[in-house]
Amino acid sequence: MTRLPPEARAALEALGISRYGLVAVGELVFEAAFREACASNQCGRYGTNWACPPGVGAPDALAARARGFRCGLVLQTVWPIEDAFDFEGMLAAGERHNALFRKAVGQVAPLLAAGGATLALSAGACGVCPSCTYPEGAPCRFPERALASLEAYGIDVARLLEAAGLAYRNGADTVSYVGLLLF
């Protein structure tokens, strides 16, 4: 698929998403370093969530799962923040991004996959449940809704954006987030 169908473009634009692009799955770059960065636990969610390492699965298995799809729709959202140290603003923007990304996936996935399998990856830990069941021996409550991150899959986001024709940075005092829908 080289162009997004008009209905999918209309759905994204109705949601206020104007930054998006298609990539072939062969353009995804998997780097161990991104996955390893999760283990440094800067976000504080490592080992707390079924959608984060290590619970999300082994890197090779995740890359193989992603490579089982044909195309990817890359969605980017850009949010204002006070300054480069506005971590609270960045976290709030990440939550807004994931909520908007979920809405977009709900509308666009049926148009792209025609009932076939899809895989959505976004930013940060899965936030579906107020408290994740990991790692107390209970399985994920909603495996079909759980949202893993691009980093957990070891995907190079800068190269993903480049392949989709999108900018990595989008101006001073903004933060950008990225989601990927594989289909």
Ligand code: SF4
């Ligand atoms: S859906 Fe709930 S149990 Fe599953 S990974 Fe997300 S937060 Fe955890």
